[in-house]
Amino acid sequence: MIQAPDLPQWAALIVAVLVLSGAAVTLVGSLGLLRLRSFYERVHAPTLGSTLGMTLIVAASIVCFSVLRGRLSVHEIVIALFLTCTAPVGFILLARSALYRDRAERRLSLPWDEEEEAGEMPGKD
Amino acid sequence: MRRWLPYPGLALALLLVWLLLSQSVSVGQLLLGSGAALVGTRTMAVLRPPRSRRVRLAPLMKLAGLVAVDVVRSNLAVAAIILFPRKGRVSGFVRIPLELTERGGLALLGLILTATPGTLWVEYDQRRRTLLLHVLDLIDEEEWANLIKSRYETLLLQAFEQ
Helix, strand or coil: CCCCCCCCCHHHHHHHHHHHHHHHHHHHHHHHHHCCCCCHHHHCCCHHHHHHHHHHHHHHHHHHHHHHHCCHHHCHHHHHHHHHHHHHHHHHHHHHHHHHHHHHHHCCCCCHHHHHHHHHHCCCC | CCCCCCCCHHHHHHHHHHHHCCCCHHHHHHHHHHHHHHHHHHHHHHHCCCCCCCHHHHHHCCCCCCHHHHHHHHHCCCCCCCCHHCCCCCEEEEEEEECCHHHHHHHHHHHHHHHHHEEEEEEEEECCCCCEEEEECCCCCHHHHHHHHHHHHHHHHHHCCC
């Protein structure tokens, strides 16, 4: 079992700074969920946590366990890879379903949608 | 060969991820990883995705560098918007006509734009070849369209299209 007190002071300092700044970025992103006004604006906020926040915490983990075990620890990169590939898919699906609903309920009209409807009048296509 | 290993590149990538996850290159893990890679690629073959053409790596590397810088910059920009809301900030939709039609390239562009805070890929119209993008801090629509076309789309076209 490896213990955190085994970590030399210089490494502990780097790890602490990385973890805290990663957590701070993620916190600001979550704060955005409260502060921003519309649904589409709020989808932007959590991307802070899934990009910079995640990168900083993954970097902290790499430094911490590389120093503790005395060999390079890189499997944390897989976390970054998976998160980068999957998180945007979720955000895109959320935005698309919100847009679908807004269009169906006619709460949002984009200038291009009207143009499209006019173009799809019977006998035109 | 094609029957057993329909996507050699994908199989190799799966094996690498497996070895990274298990943090060992023992014979047992190599066998398990190869098994997982075989099953994974054969499942992929059942889905019959259209075969993508050869991808050029150099433009992709350059793109990765650009995206890394942009992600950090827009993280800070969006954090500033959340912490210090300023009056008069407008968010909204932008429609951007794209030349890129390769599915892999479009998927990558979707990942990049959505992973970058401040821009959100909402919808791609295949018939009109236009992308609907939501921008958190919309100042000039034209400028956003030009930025995305010149910064990302050109490189993606070089990487994916012939």
